[in-house]
Amino acid sequence: MINIQNLVGGYNHSPIINGIDLEIDQGEFFALLGQNGSGKTTLFKLITGQLPIKSGKILMSGEEIQSLSKIEKAKKMAVLTQEVKVSFDYTVEEIISLGRYPHQKGFFKQISNKDRKVIDEVMEITKTSDFRKTQFRKISGGERQRVLLAKALAQEPEILLLDEPTNHLDIKHTFHMLDLLKERQQTMGLTIFAILHDLNVASLYADRIALLHNGSFLEVGDVDRLRNVDQLKKVYEVKVSSQSHPIVPKPQLLMTPSYAASREFYHFEDSYHIQQTEDCIHVQFDQPLLTLSNGVIGEGIQWLKHFCHFHVEKDYNSFQHEKDLQKWMEKYSIPYNQAAGMISSTKLEDTVMVTEKYENIQMMAIVTAGVRNAANITKNSVREVAQTRSTINTMLFIDAHFTDGTLMDGYMAATEAKVKALQDLHIAAPYSNTDAFGTATDTLLIGLTQQGTKISSAGSGTVVGKRIGEMVYRAIKDALGENLHKV
Numbered sequence: 223m224i225n226i227q228n229l230v231g232g233y234n235h236s237p238i239i240n241g242i243d244l245e246i247d248q249g250e251f252f253a254l255l256g257q258n259g260s261g262k263t264t265l266f267k268l269i270t271g272q273l274p275i276k277s278g279k280i281l282m283s284g285e286e287i288q289s290l291s292k293i294e295k296a297k298k299m300a301v302l303t304q305e306v307k308v309s310f311d312y313t314v315e316e317i318i319s320l321g322r323y324p325h326q327k328g329f330f331k332q333i334s335n336k337d338r339k340v341i342d343e344v345m346e347i348t349k350t351s352d353f354r355k356t357q358f359r360k361i362s363g364g365e366r367q368r369v370l371l372a373k374a375l376a377q378e379p380e381i382l383l384l385d386e387p388t389n390h391l392d393i394k395h396t397f398h399m400l401d402l403l404k405e406r407q408q409t410m411g412l413t414i415f416a417i418l419h420d421l422n423v424a425s426l427y428a429d430r431i432a433l434l435h436n437g438s439f440l441e442v443g444d445v446d447r448l449r450n451v452d453q454l455k456k457v458y459e460v461k462v463s464s465q466s467h468p469i470v471p472k473p474q475l476l477m478t479p480s481y482a483a484s485r486e487f488y489h490f491e492d493s494y495h496i497q498q499t500e501d502c503i504h505v506q507f508d509q510p511l512l513t514l515s516n517g518v519i520g521e522g523i524q525w526l527k528h529f530c531h532f533h534v535e536k537d538y539n540s541f542q543h544e545k546d547l548q549k550w551m552e553k554y555s556i557p558y559n560q561a562a563g564m565i566s567s568t569k570l571e572d573t574v575m576v577t578e579k580y581e582n583i584q585m586m587a588i589v590t591a592g593v594r595n596a597a598n599i600t601k602n603s604v605r606e607v608a609q610t611r612s613t614i615n616t617m618l619f620i621d622a623h624f625t626d627g628t629l630m631d632g633y634m635a636a637t638e639a640k641v642k643a644l645q646d647l648h649i650a651a652p653y654s655n656t657d658a659f660g661t662a663t664d665t666l667l668i669g670l671t672q673q674g675t676k677i678s679s680a681g682s683g684t685v686v687g688k689r690i691g692e693m694v695y696r697a698i699k700d701a702l703g704e705n706l707h708k709v
């Protein structure tokens with residue numbers, strides 16, 4: 223569709239774009255990224271013909287762009303920029319109708335039935351019909367952007383070039399506009415070339431990206447190139463890390479503000495309070511902990527300050543655990559959006575709490591354990607139904623800085639330790655009458671202060687992993703030892 227060869231161009235005698243090669247296929251969504259002043263708008267203007275080329279070539283469907291007449295070019299490409307070049311006295315509908323200009327024939331350009339149909343359709347999809355009779359100057363910045371998009375779409379171009387199209391738009395209209403463009407790309411094969419500043423939006427919508435730096439490309443390729451955070455750090459000079467979007471298989475970037483580097487160190491021992499009543503244990507930290515949990519509330523990886531364990535009756539059989547927990551948390555004024563919550567029918571008086579310190583790493587484990595629902599996870603043929611809420615709940619707090627991988631190692635170490643504790647106590651799964659490796663509803667939570675030196679592994683071969691294992695093993699064994707005679 224577009225083929226750029228060794229392109230050089232800029233203003234006066236100083237080239238801004240320094241010998242760029244790029245190919246954009248028909249039906250592709252291509253995003254141009256780069257810091258302020260890197261040359262994005264200059265490259266954009268060279269492609270649209272607003273700036274003359276110094277050397278090199280730009281071919282559009284095989285034809286040199288300079289050889290196309292204005293009308294021929296307008297039939298192939300529509301341009302949406304920050305610079306508004308229409309009369310503010312026109313109505314919205316009149317401006318959108320201008321988009322049909324390249325398709326109108328004869329000296330007196332009349333609006334045909336086809337033009338009318340296209341104009342109505344683009345007004346409909348850009349949600350601009352409601353103010354079709356309003357003057358352009360009387361609508362908001364975001365509404366103007368939608369009107370100009372409607373005008374560009376009315377042109378029925380093969381390629382749409384957009385310079386920061388979502389600049390004035392709120393989140394709703396940003397996503398609406400990009401969804402609309404994506405739909406046009408996917409259903410009508412529209413080629414899209416867009417300058418975007420939001421890297422996460424680019425990752426979600428573009429097929430490929432180019433990262434421009436000082437007039438040359440540092441990266442060109444599919445959006446997974448955005449996982450190359452070292453390049454992003456070089457270009458944007460911001461601390462950035464890459465994560466996966468939970469639903470769309472695309473990378474998302476997390477920027478770290480400078481103030482985070484100067485976070486004050488605090489003493490773990492003085493940073494929490496534990497409250498215990500007959501139906502609740504509530505551990506409250508002054509600072510949020512990075513927490514990995516499979517609890518009813520606060521699941522996944524989140525920063526949390528409140529960690530609660532609620533006692534339920536043996537016959538508790540609600541299908542609304544989450545709602546019930548929220549209600550109970552409210553009773554104790556615990557903010558559930560900053561909390562992890564778990565439940566068990568095990569008596570809270572049998573809770574075991576262990577604290578330990580080694581090499582400056584403070585750890586605390588809080589465990590309640592009941593094994594009426596002991597289960598053997600390897601016995602697929604035997605259906606082990608949770609009859610009661612008798613379960614093994616482990617909260618493990620560690621004053622250390624773990625990577626995501628280390629956190630997973632820690633989760634594994636704690637699980638292996640639990641299995642070993644059950645084995646050594648000869649706990650059996652009642653349905654299959656085989657060794658039990660857990661109960662049907664075990665919950666494990668690891669909370670980290672994320673202060674101190676980053677620890678890159680907590681596998682079974684590491685001291686940290688072994689300490690986690692030892693501590694969890696001891697706490698679960700103690701908790702079950704207390705409880706076994708009641709099973």
Ligand SMILES: Nc1ncnc2c1ncn2[C@@H]1O[C@H](COP(=O)(O)OP(=O)(O)OP(=O)(O)O)[C@@H](O)[C@H]1O
Nearest residue numbers: 232233234238256257258259260261262263264265
């Ligand atoms: N009309 C102009 N005359 C001379 N130099 C210009 C002109 N417009 C831009 N420049 C220079 O060209 C360089 C690239 O500017 P350009 O507008 O292409 O950057 P950009 O990547 O689009 O930046 P931004 O993200 O801030 O919009 C800058 O150093 C800028 O000062």
